[in-house]
Amino acid sequence: QVQLVESGGGLVQAGGSLRLSCAASGRSFSSDSMGWFRQAPGKEREFVAGISRSGGSTSYTDSVKGRFTISRDNAKNTLYLQMNSLKPEDTANYYCAASTRYGRVVRDHIVYDYWGQGTQVTVSS
DSSP, X not given: OOEEEEEOOEEEETTOOEEXXXXXXXXXXXXXXXXXXXXXXXXXXXXXXXXXXXXXXXXXXXXXXXXXXXXEETTTTEEEEEEOSOOGGGOEEEEEEXXXXXXXXXXXXXXXXXXXXXXXXXXXX
């Protein structure tokens, strides 16, 4: 059974940090593009960050540039999102995803094949 399981979410004050992890199992994701998305109540799912299969290329939505860092450890089949200087507007459910169709960074959620169940991040002001 193929699974992506996120962890590391929680409640943090504005200006704080969290590190999200996404553990993959059931198959190797080392050939897949991977990404983080988020969805806040009443809003559409939003691309946050993406990373190529090798980890050599990354992309971020403008609102998190300079604050968030995406990385991956293919040996551990794990994806990470380091989130610093968190703001209340970062509050959302965060999902990791994998696209088997692409090795390069992709931002469109439509091309992602596997999704985790999400982890809640809440930033208080």
